[in-house]
Amino acid sequence: MKHSKIVLGGMRFKGRQNAKDVIHRAIECGFNYIDISPLYCRKDEEENSEAWAGAALQDPYYRKQIMVSTKCAPGDGGLGLGEFKPEVGFGVRDKDQLQQVFDQSLARMNFEKVDWYHLWTTHTMEQLNEAMKPGGWYDGVMNNRDKWTKLGVTTHATSEIIIEFMKTGKFDAVTLPLNLINTTRLKAVEFCNENNITVIAMNPLAGGFLGKHERLKELALRYLMRLDVHILIGLSSVEEVEYAKWIEDTMDDFVLSAEEMLKEVGELLDTSEDRCTSCGYCAPCPQNINVGDALSYYNLYKYMHLDSAKETFNKRQWDDGIKLNNCVQCGICEKRCPNNLPVLQLIRDAQEMLYDEKSE
Ligand code: SF4
Numbered sequence: 001m002k003h004s005k006i007v008l009g010g011m012r013f014k015g016r017q018n019a020k021d022v023i024h025r026a027i028e029c030g031f032n033y034i035d036i037s038p039l040y041c042r043k044d045e046e047e048n049s050e051a052w053a054g055a056a057l058q059d060p061y062y063r064k065q066i067m068v069s070t071k072c073a074p075g076d077g078g079l080g081l082g083e084f085k086p087e088v089g090f091g092v093r094d095k096d097q098l099q100q101v102f103d104q105s106l107a108r109m110n111f112e113k114v115d116w117y118h119l120w121t122t123h124t125m126e127q128l129n130e131a132m133k134p135g136g137w138y139d140g141v142m143n144n145r146d147k148w149t150k151l152g153v154t155t156h157a158t159s160e161i162i163i164e165f166m167k168t169g170k171f172d173a174v175t176l177p178l179n180l181i182n183t184t185r186l187k188a189v190e191f192c193n194e195n196n197i198t199v200i201a202m203n204p205l206a207g208g209f210l211g212k213h214e215r216l217k218e219l220a221l222r223y224l225m226r227l228d229v230h231i232l233i234g235l236s237s238v239e240e241v242e243y244a245k246w247i248e249d250t251m252d253d254f255v256l257s258a259e260e261m262l263k264e265v266g267e268l269l270d271t272s273e274d275r276c277t278s279c280g281y282c283a284p285c286p287q288n289i290n291v292g293d294a295l296s297y298y299n300l301y302k303y304m305h306l307d308s309a310k311e312t313f314n315k316r317q318w319d320d321g322i323k324l325n326n327c328v329q330c331g332i333c334e335k336r337c338p339n340n341l342p343v344l345q346l347i348r349d350a351q352e353m354l355y356d357e358k359s360e
């Protein structure tokens with residue numbers, strides 16, 4: 001089965017019944033893939049995204065129409081290697097730990113197999129190498145070869161690192177962050193498109209805050225509709241499913257190209273000042289900061305006065321890519337910026353404007 005253009009993220013369900021309603025309506029709309037994890041929506045062993053999706057899909061009528069994907073990680077959710085936490089799927093460093101977490105997922109879902117299994121939250125070569133070491137994550141997954149159909153990787157790495165991951169030839173899909181204000185991974189998308197690797201674009205609404213501005217919300221989804229990617233939306237209500245379906249159904253009547261949509265966002269920003277365009281050409285940063293991603297929040301807060309941009313920036317400080325306070329002002333990004341921006345000054349301004357006192 002090929003992925004539908006819009007696919008379902010299972011990280012925002014509000015409860016068991018909500019998950020069932022959303023999943024069933026999404027299937028009726030033709031969305032044929034759901035991404036869950038041991039951690040998403042987790043209250044306890046019985047109440048979590050895996051258990052809820054499994055319960056919603058016990059009916060074969062629904063199950064046969066959707067591919068299910070779950071995952072686990074050698075990492076700790078950030079850039080490090082994790083301590084083993086089976087209940088949430090982090091720190092899976094050897095094949096026995098993989099077996100425990102893999103069996104746990106199947107038991108929670110009450111399934112005998114899954115369609116996709118992802119190497120989760122893997123952002124560095126160190127984490128990938130850990131997964132691929134003899135007796136590690138990959139060997140554990142291969143011991144269960146009859147219980148999954150395809151493998152993918154979920155990552156926030158830079159384009160260059162993602163391309164290295166995909167060159168291993170072990171993965172048929174990559175799930176990566178991509179949206180209207182963060183196009184820093186388009187190079188990886190291009191590589192995958194050329195090599196027949198499925199790209200699932202996560203974070204389409206930039207952590208949700210683009211959804212708080214009607215025009216940006218529409219443009220954000222329509223922009224990704226124009227690219228050769230599948231759009232992973234963390235849907236949490238039937239109304240949101242209907243909205244996504246409306247976007248899909250009305251694309252033929254929508255005249256703007258992807259470039260024209262980016263231009264409209266530029267115009268909405270309403271500034272003649274030089275600003276970061278989130279092109280990603282300044283990567284990689286020795287402090288693992290994704291300058292384009294981080295400065296996109298600054299742009300929307302400063303020029304569109306979107307308080308939600310600042311709020312989301314502070315909430316997402318678990319993501320090393322936007323931890324601007326880790327910047328040591330080494331100047332590497334400024335030297336690489338093709339737009340000759342004063343990047344060091346922009347970073348200092350963004351630090352001052354965006355950080356809540358409690359985040360510093
Ligand atoms: S700082 Fe320059 S190179 Fe880096 S993302 Fe922004 S515009 Fe691109």
Ligand code: SF4
Nearest residue numbers: 285327328330331333
């Ligand atoms: S100046 Fe800061 S953001 Fe830029 S490369 Fe150096 S540490 Fe990274």
